[in-house]
């Protein structure tokens with residue numbers, strides 16, 4: 001069962017979700033516990049990251065007890081590549097916060113042993129105690145992370161091929177479609193579903209058709225986001241555009 005929250009706009013949504021994350025971090029750190037966050041890249045979470053940075057800067061919210069795991073990374077792009085997700089996260093979040101570097105995890109797009117690296121990534125999530133709160137965006141193909149259709153419910157962190165629609169959508173960041181990698185490392189559907197709480201963000205009319213499918217279609221590999229219907233604590237944060245009935 002997916003809960004929905006309709007926000008006046010993506011900035012107000014960001015404020016509300018950032019406040020929930022802050023409360024979680026503060027409550028857990030009071031009892032000596034770390035908070036494990038699963039993080040996404042792309043344009044959707046940018047206002048949320050800006051708000052987390054503001055809470056740190058203006059309200060003294062500390063991220064020292066936070067452990068992070070990013071969903072995915074392009075194969076072949078290293079940390080200095082401007083379009084790598086490692087670079088994205090540094091620029092848009094980590095360099096503005098006090099998360100200890102040793103507590104930040106992002107799949108390594110330059111690994112030469114993807115199966116081993118992905119198994120190690122899964123083990124690190126388990127070792128951290130599992131993900132407390134997972135932030136997700138939603139691709140127009142129905143992907144969560146980079147789990148393109150078809151993606152079964154039992155998929156784990158692994159190397160995948162990117163759908164042509166996803167490469168097209170992301171080519172705006174690269175300037176040219178030919179520069180968009182065709183493969184990525186991504187947490188699997190099962191990895192994502194093990195998070196104790198999932199907050200999916202989708203804004204704008206361009207996402208309304210896929211939001212509708214994710215919520216209404218019978219869960220199947222054809223639209224990986226439909227698996228979220230089986231999660232006990234998943235909320236879709238929408239605006240008037242993305243919640244429009246198509």
Ligand code: F6R
Nearest residue numbers: 040041042043044137138139145
């Ligand atoms: C990014 C990710 C993807 C994006 C999705 C939406 O780490 O895992 O699933 O969340 O492609 O991208 P935007 O937000 O750019 O529309």
